[in-house]
Amino acid sequence: MNHLDNLVLNTDSYKASHWLQYPPRTDGTFFYVESRGGVYESTVFFGLQAILKAWLSRPVSHKDIDEARDFFAGHGEPFNEAGWRHIVDAHQGRLPLRIRAVAEGSVVPTHQALVTIESTDPQTYWLPSYLETLLLRLWYPVTVATISWQVRRTIAHYLDRTSDDAAGQLPFKLHDFGARGVSSAESAGLGGMAHLVNFMGTDTVSGVLYARAYYGEPMAGYSIPAAEHSTITSWGKDHEVDAYRNMLRHFAKPGGIVAVVSDSYDIYAAIREYWGKTLRDEVIASGATVVIRPDSGDPVEVVHTCLTLLDEAFGSTINGKGYKVLNHVRVIQGDGINPESIRAILERIVGAGFAADNLAFGMGGALLQKLTRDTQKFALKCSAARIDGRWVDVYKDPVTDAGKTSKRGRMTLLRHREYGSYRTVPLPDGVVELDPSTIEAGWEEALATVWENGELVREFSFADVRARAART
CATH class of the missing domain: 3.20.140.10 (nicotinate phosphoribosyltransferase)
Structure with a gap:
């Protein structure tokens, strides 16, 4: 022993x-x-x-x-x-x-x-x-579960106001990005599992394994294929669009979801030119939902601008509650995310006429580590x-x-x-x-x-x- x-x-x-x-x-x-x-x-x-x-x-x-x-x-x-x-x-x-x-x-x-x-x-x-x-x-697990639960309440409030399918979307609206930001593997397991009490989206493998080991849950959380900066920037700035196209060809399947970080150089140009023009038809033809991930700048301002540009490029429909739902694309914001910024971002986009359907969040350190x-x-x-x-x-x-x-x-x-x-x-x-x-x-x-x-x-x-x- x-x-x-x-x-x-x-x-x-x-x-x-x-x-x-x-x-x-x-x-x-x-x-x-x-x-x-x-x-x-x-x-x-x-x-x-x-x-x-x-x-x-x-x-x-x-x-x-x-x-x-x-x-x-x-x-x-x-x-x-x-x-x-x-x-x-x-x-x-x-x-x-x-x-x-x-x-x-x-x-x-x-x-x-x-x-x-x-x-x-x-x-x-x-x-x-x-x-x-x-x-x-x-x-520790009590406090993580509490923070996650409070964020769930916030997101549920905006979904109830703006979405035709609040209950169906809520479990995947906050994704755990925290595994690399915690102090130990045990923290990742306990904290990641505590988050899964309230949501079903995670990239913290340890949390899923802890739920299996200690609570008998075979698969407590799920993830999707997603790009990181190294897999985009290794293509070089001049071939950024080719990196995006590669993501579509490997992962964009009918009914599927793929997330692509797009702020390696210029997030707004990437949406206007690459996603909105060069790759627009490929995105639509794929039958997948492509999730654009900004990862820098002021979260409230950047998310609102990205939604506006994606609306211009792909269009949107007006749902039963009078809010815009983007066609073919969504946004996930994982930088600068905490309970306060989530509320501020949702308040801004809802005020601009966008349904909460359009947006998911990834929370890392503020979910699993920024607590005592x-x-x-x-x-x-x-x-x-x-x-x-x-x-x-x-x-x-x-x-x-x-x-x-x-x-x-x-x-x-x-x-x-x-x-x-x-x-x-x-x-x-x-x-x-x-x-x-x-x-x-x-x-x-x-x-x-x-x-x-x-x-x-x-x-x-x-x-x-x-x-x-x-x-x-």
């Missing part, structure tokens, strides 16, 4: 000393995860299942513990060797934890408990805290500890930042069946989940146990996740 896959070492250094820092006779702890606010008022919960399958499904071994013991001895931290040996000897290496969570794909307002974690063995009361580093990383744990202010905190046989509230309330005040006690999450609202409520001592008969009329418990004592006990399919996110 590679030490990089050792669960016992997937923690912060100082966590190794924390088992000595709890009050004497502590034999239980309870932690929760929440978004304490941030850019968006709600988050799309997603990605916990992938983390659990990737890291908690393989039992810890004595070899793992040997390696961790030796590492921390040289690293300057004490290590709870006896506690980890107990997990192997008493639990066959399966972590004695109970993790409860809201259903994946749920859109939950901030400041609510999304996940709770507690130890199920009094001798491993320290374990939930030890795993904070690993489990809190779910902030603080984008939605994610935190995993201890809210209760069992000391001398009774549960006591645990919380922080810093005078310098009221926004970091944490919740108290063991808790669960309720959802209103009719209105879809949520609220976090106390969980009585000794109770794992609420008796439905004790819950206020109209409400139901939204948290359910997903992981218990080394086993995944509730699994979500990718189709389930997508359907749940789309309902809100």
Whole structure:
């Protein structure tokens, strides 16, 4: 086994000393995860299942513990060797934890408990805290899914206003261009998969593979043949039109779609002369939809100008809502794309009479990388500890930042069946989940146990996740 896959070492250094820092006779702890606010008022919960399958499904071994013991001895931290040996000897290496969570794909307002974690063995009361580093990383897929979901809402708004087929087009209106802009292959997988909760267009192969591995989705996303600058500029400036013609001959088939980056030299001349004149008849005869990709300049101005020039060259029809839909061609904008620029571009083109049908977006760094744990202010905190046989509230309330005040006690999450609202409520001592008969009329418990004592006990399919996110 590679030490990089050792669960016992997937923690912060100082966590190794924390088992000595709890009050004497502590034999239980309870932690929760929440978004304490941030850019968006709600988050799309997603990605916990992938983390659990990737890291908690393989039992810890004595070899793992040997390696961790030796590492921390040289690293300057004490290590709870006896506690980890107990997990192997008493639990066959399966972590004695109970993790409860809201259903994946749920859109939950901030400041609510999304996940709770507690130890199920009094001798491993320290374990939930030890795993904070690993489990809190779910902030990343949740935040990507949230950004993607918010963009979906924006695009849906403009499609509803201007398109005759809003529902049919929406899944392919935002394409993931982010694989090369992230910090790791794991980020590409988790983030690319999170985007696919809301859309079906991607060039991030890892995201599709993660959805297959962790959510059982055979093919979560799709792509099309597309040019990059090297495949155009290698023909030379004087043969730019030949590069475009080569793309048509290889990929422009009846009913197909091919994207061609066209700003290597002069995007406007390329549309007017090459696409609009030299290749116009070939584009039409191919039966394909040719997607022109500008990749430089001010996105709002460039997209509007490109649509206008393509309209002049290929014409358009007026749809049932009174907006222009280009014949034979479309535009995809992937440069300078973020949630704000998408709205600005759509507002401009709709104001100019073009339907949102004409345009798709590619988002890279702003989708998968330009975000942090603080984008939605994610935190995993201890809210209760069992000391001398009774549960006591645990919380922080810093005078310098009221926004970091944490919740108290063991808790669960309720959802209103009719209105879809949520609220976090106390969980009585000794109770794992609420008796439905004790819950206020109209409400139901939204948290359910997903992981218990080394086993995944509730699994979500990718189709389930997508359907749940789309309902809100």
